Amino acid sequence: MIDLQKLYNEKHAFGFFAHQLTYPEKLSFHPSVLEESFDSSHPAYEDVETYWGRMHELSMDDIQEMYTYTFDFQKDSTLFMTFVKYEDAKERGQMLAKLKVLYEMFGLNMPDSELSDFLPLMCEFIYAAEWVGDPRAEQSFSMLLAVMEDGTYNLMKALEKYNSPYFHLIKGIRETFKSCIRQEEPAND
Numbered sequence: 001m002i003d004l005q006k007l008y009n010e011k012h013a014f015g016f017f018a019h020q021l022t023y024p025e026k027l028s029f030h031p032s033v034l035e036e037s038f039d040s041s042h043p044a045y046e047d048v049e050t051y052w053g054r055m056h057e058l059s060m061d062d063i064q065e066m067y068t069y070t071f072d073f074q075k076d077s078t079l080f081m082t083f084v085k086y087e088d089a090k091e092r093g094q095m096l097a098k099l100k101v102l103y104e105m106f107g108l109n110m111p112d113s114e115l116s117d118f119l120p121l122m123c124e125f126i127y128a129a130e131w132v133g134d135p136r137a138e139q140s141f142s143m144l145l146a147v148m149e150d151g152t153y154n155l156m157k158a159l160e161k162y163n164s165p166y167f168h169l170i171k172g173i174r175e176t177f178k179s180c181i182r183q184e185e186p187a188n189d
Helices: 006-008 011-020 033-035 045-055 060-072 091-103 119-128 137-161 164-179
Strands: none
Touching: 006 137, 011 033, 011 119, 011 164, 045 164, 091 137, 119 137, 137 164
């Protein structure tokens, strides 16, 4: 089960992830961007630091070229979270529709030009949405995180194969997910 309060406390981290997963711009790599999003006690800190360090070894042109090559030209490292599992099957269309309804339910009007399983959009939604006290939140965000968890697993494996700095960023997202899972109390038998 998802701990909605812990997820809410991670809004800044998801804002960081959203910005890092969109097409890179110089401002995306300003030192304050990282400092404002994570401290050393955050579960993703080590992975995000590794990502950040590797990206700062590259020029902006190299980062932009790597982003395009990695996310636009490699089928297995797409940022569309349901693509690897469903490709163009009917089930993918159904999941995209469910995600769109979820976003609209919590006040996000989706741009017509974007698909609802685009990882930066999903991270941005967690960053921007207000769900505290909403009775629909538990089920809705559980579905959202299940899609993200499933999709980022495949993405992380592909990025590892390519030795991409983005591997560490996706690993950081997954560590952040894990920190938001409510630990079930053991049953007393």
